[in-house]
Amino acid sequence: MKMERPLTEHIHLDGTTRTLREYVKDGGYRSVQRLATMLGPKDVQRLVTESGLRGRGGGGFLTGTKWGFVPMGPSAPKPKYIVANGDEMEPGTFKDRVLMEGDPHGLVEGMILAGYALDAEVGYIFLRGEYHLSAQRLTRAIAEAYEEGYLGKPLPGTTFCFDLHLHASAGRYICGEETALINALEGKRAVPRAKPPFPQAVGLWGKPTVVQNVETLYNIPHIVNHGSDWYRRLSRTQDGGTKIYGISGRVTNPGWWELPLGTTAREVLERYAGGMSDGVRFRGLLPGGISTAFMTEEHLDLPMDFSSIPPEVGRLGTATMIVLDDHTCPVGFVLNLEKFFARESCGWCTPCREGLPWVARILTSFEEGRASKEDLALLDMHTKWLAPGHTFCGLAPGAMAPLQSALKYFRDDFERHISLRHCPWSKKPAQLRVVV
Amino acid sequence: MLSGTERQELEDAVTHYPDKRGAAIDALLIIQRRRGWISDETLLDIAQFLEITAEDLDSIATFYNLIFRKPVGRHVAFVCDSVSCWIKGSEQVQEQIKALYAADLGQTSPDGRLTVLPIACLGHCERAPAVMIDQDVYGEVMPEKVESIMEKYT
């Protein structure tokens, strides 16, 4: 029987890491040994394309299609780069950490294969600065892979030689955006770059560069080992594979589970997370990090994948859900999100730099009982002013997704803040609260 | 002035990149690990090593949450203030830290033991609320647990 949960089946649930010896015993690095005899770079590319693998960083872009933009052949610029995006600063998201802490060699192997497929001879793992345990374990895994000759030497029977470096960042959300990440790696201020040119053609130090989410890369060894048909069958829908779903908020059993793509939010919430905590009721959830739109009761039976959620409802994002319950103020919830975005905006373009603090100030006025009908209209307007196409990168439009949907589903609650002149969830009457 | 060992660590980091400035963040983190924070003099030393201007390096240093351009206490408590932790009571945890150590966000306790800073989601949302002290992450930190967690950070 082949695995149903290829990414996490062997991860120790006690938090210890899987060692090199365990990894190899369970078939780890087998794909790399087969390259010479069985698979050329084109074969690996083809398998990934046929598998229907979509990027797990939130966008869901087809990985095979992305690889198709990389210049190949003897006239292609050299070196080419492959970068693992382990910035994972999207609030509510912790799936890449689970993988990197639990199974660091899986990322090394995924990167070797991606490098081989694209003839990219240098790799970087871009890791958020707060993930110290991941950093320790990856450092060790990279050193072991060098000792074993998977890195730094031509792979058995090929002329392909791959070098891999770990880059620990120092904490800034925008570094997760792939062009800002490239600036960060070059030692520049991490503001995004204009696209085009796309990084696949002109990326790190001007060379072709593919940036791929950590979870995306973990899938590749399994696709290479077991084939694209097997991979597609793991899913319940047309997008291939499994997905790490997570849940946080007031639920009985917050956590993560690797499940077939297309599992519904209701199943994750009720069957795996054990439903809502005692005494609280479900009001809505953000399906995958805070840059996604709220989903409510009526959406809970949608397959949670990259192609089944209608665009007018929202998108899957990182699939690590955050639940809003009836004991939590939706306006306060959204204020928390917008404060995060305002703080983490890189400041490069004016609508985002000025607009997000403005939104946060307006939401604060709701919480403090000072908001009027005009403020509600201003919030509505911001969701248009900061919509896709109006800002230099996706941070600001991402910030508007939860706001716009909250204004739609929880409008009554915003209005009650205006009419009551205080937050209905706050125990303190407005006039007694200290305004800072 | 960079010490010999500091210089050696920086030389090693630089080998990971095609040019020296690629190691800018590594360099700031390496030196901060040894000196606690990045003073103006330190910034200038690192910039000279990287062959970029101090202003250029400062535009990078000040961009990041984990590079300290001011002195910090012997330990730093990073209190996650993102939404999953906020739902589960991170504000109360921060209030408790303030009450115990007389340090509000952005401040250092009078005895120099602890600096308290807010931090974006630590990626431990399933065990909210989360606090990171130096490099150690604690989950399900209720206000009443703060004091015992802090015991080993003297």
Ligand SMILES: Cc1cc2nc3c(=O)[nH]c(=O)nc-3n(C[C@H](O)[C@H](O)[C@H](O)COP(=O)(O)O)c2cc1C
């Ligand atoms: C503001 C912002 C933050 C992002 N943060 C991350 C991140 O932390 N991790 C990630 O993999 N992708 C992040 N992305 C998406 C990346 O730009 C990129 O699309 C992704 O790494 C591509 O990998 P994938 O195709 O494997 O998903 C972010 C995008 C934006 C606009």
Ligand code: SF4
């Ligand atoms: S949208 Fe925000 S984060 Fe993106 S470039 Fe503009 S200011 Fe920077």
